[in-house]
Amino acid sequence: MTGPLTLVGRESQALELDTNDPLPTRRDEFHLPPHAGGTAAYFAGNSLGLQPKALRARLGEELDDWARLGVEGHLEARRPWLPYHELAREPAARLVGALPREVVVMNSLTVNLHLLMVSFYRPTPDRHRIVIEDSAFPSDSYAVRSQAAFHGYDPDEAVVRLAPRPGEAALRSEDVVACLAEQGAGVALVLLGAVNYYSGELLDVAAISAAAHAAGAVAGWDLAHAAGNVELRLHDAGADWAAWCSYKYLNAGPGSLAGAFVHERHLADRSLPKLAGWWSTDPASRFQMAPTVTPVDSADSWQLSNPPILALAPVLLSLEMFDQTGLPALRAKSVRLTAYLESLLDEVCASRSVEIITPREPERRGAQLSVRVHGHDVGPLTERLRHDHGVLADARRPDVIRLAPAPLYCTFHDCWRAAGALAAVLDA
Template sequence: MTEAAARDLDAQDPLPTSRAQFHVPPATGGDYAETAYFAGNSLGLQPIATRAALDAELDDWARLGVEGHGEAERPWVSYHQQLRDPTARLVGARPGEVVMMNSLTVNLHLMMVSFYRPTPERHAILIEDTAFPSDSYAVRSQAAFHGYDPDEAVIRLSPRPGESTLRSEDVTGWLAEHGDRVALVLLGGVNYYSGEFLDIPAITRAGHAAGAVVGWDLAHAAGNVPLRLHDWGVDWAAWCTYKYLNSGPGAIAGAFVHERHLADRSLPKLAGWWSTDPDVRFRMHPTVTPVDTADSWQLSNPPILAMAPVRASLEMFDAVGMDALRAKSIRLTGYLGTLLDETGAGRPMEVLTPREPDRRGAQLSVRLHGLDADAVSAALRTRHGVIADARRPDVIRLAPVPMYSTFHDCWRAATAMADVVSGSCAGS
């Protein structure tokens, strides 16, 4: 396909790009002023609105000092409540089921304090073998904390021999056969390495049928694929906001707890000042007054300068809508996949991500047989102005993010990959 054809697709697409609402890094190589940015699955681009959102809070801090807690344009004491409704819309929850707080792995641990309730007969934690390392570390440490051997308690499901992705039906089948020893299922909704989108409702049903609690790491799913956490019956979930949600490096994270658990006083929880009922918070009682919302998992008062970028981002998602973004994502990944098939013919390039659109998010992972991914990623950037993500030793992840990526970006990435891989092969 030609460059002109790619530009025509951009001109004709039913969802015009929001690229102009983002700061796109300048290209350090190639023929274009801006990079073709495919690393939004690692760190999303900065929305232009972010600076104004931060400046507003800095101005209120300068003008009001401590009185900003109650008198800022958006009072700080209740700031996190402004994020509740748009967050619920984003992940398919009811408002009381979500809260923005902490970082992803902290939230995973807080959720496991409540929902990993091991017994000698049922103490296994089921994860995927390609789980993000932080998840693996977290579940192993939880098993050890409860006195179990992590090597025995943590079960890692692998793809079928000769395959690169874990099929949802293999997860549900394993649970039907072996689930009686599983206390917690904790999988990534979209796998960080392969980009595979697991069947969350089917796996959740299978986990419950086996008697397990089912939680989800949605770091690569929130803002990427439509979610219906309440309707799917998910027990709990956690996610970050610095990837597809474009809220900045190390941004504040989110958590979901299904409403059937919110009033359960038997659940163990760690508590802090913001865990208590806000109506009595400033009476300084020595004990928590519980609230029947996800807020009861909070510990500390909200970090305003970290929440302002999240608010700005959620406004953008509300304006566009996840269904429209998902439809464009499918168009972009389909186009990029076709280009990679064409340009990769005869080259050592293999797309690992499932071909079926409903089995993948906004990411295609490409294995470069015999080549070094770091070297290829560096050449893509310096020679062609294409920023991609390398996963050692030989995988390049390309994420055409529908909020700001274009068909022309996809054309640039595919042609750049062909050029760099051909040059690497010639020089090897």
């Protein structure tokens, strides 16, 4: 990267970086919102990813098979519906660093959190606490509080919220480890976001999972902001279980199907309580219509219903795209894009009441920079970024703007546009 330049003079540098980057953008394969005769710079992929252009044809194939075959599509569609979810198993496992039998694509994120907590939150009077981040996404907070209450415990006492150090915005992995070492005796479950939605902090999954186990607790992970964003090695890291959505960095559409992981050491454990449905049983005997489940030693054991094909098709297409490019290459580009955006935002912050609250170390963050704008309601600011400059970002009131340079479709030039637009709306 060249030496210091003013923000105004950096456009040519951004264009040069795009031309010379070792991983070409796949921007043209996505629908970008229009703006002023061109396209927007889209930095909201940590909230909702863009639609792949290939999706319309993929959905059309499933609709055509339904129209042509009716019920026979379960066995005769070009991608037969009966085993359709199996198509997603191996690419989903590669995405999160798991064995194929440890993963299944099903339901929505919070539904999966609850299904897995049925098995892995086993509270006792002496060990019933659940550890989460103080800045956990509200859905996670609601889920764990409701689980504690369902088991007869006071959520205000049972749920332990870990806050960052004074003066910091991100929770450090070493502080989680230290807390579990000192106060873990009463903890039944640790449930943290691998990447925190608010700060963009990437936690050390392996170190925290090991600390949870040393304390006698179960290690669960919410990967909503990590799947498709950072490299994960859930199996090797020793996580007990995890769940993720697919509508953020995975670009599978609003409310799209989620994923679940259960470590292989638990797959044959018949003592784990589970809720069951037709798809929980062994597929070899499914159509014998038996009144009791025949268990399977895979994550499918947590599945309830047959997969919704029209909802699973976008997930499968997304996983194919990630397989084509490879997460290591995407992560490397993410680091380059985020560092470049950071260098531009530093110029914006230097003379204004603005600060980046995301950790500075690349290994402690994903494709996100959270910017705190002191003394402003960020809602109107993000509206002006969008309407006046074609930059879509996410407002977290009262004072944080989240910018996510997703490497599949964001460019260095987009980063330049975003920093310049933020400076303009602040100065106005």
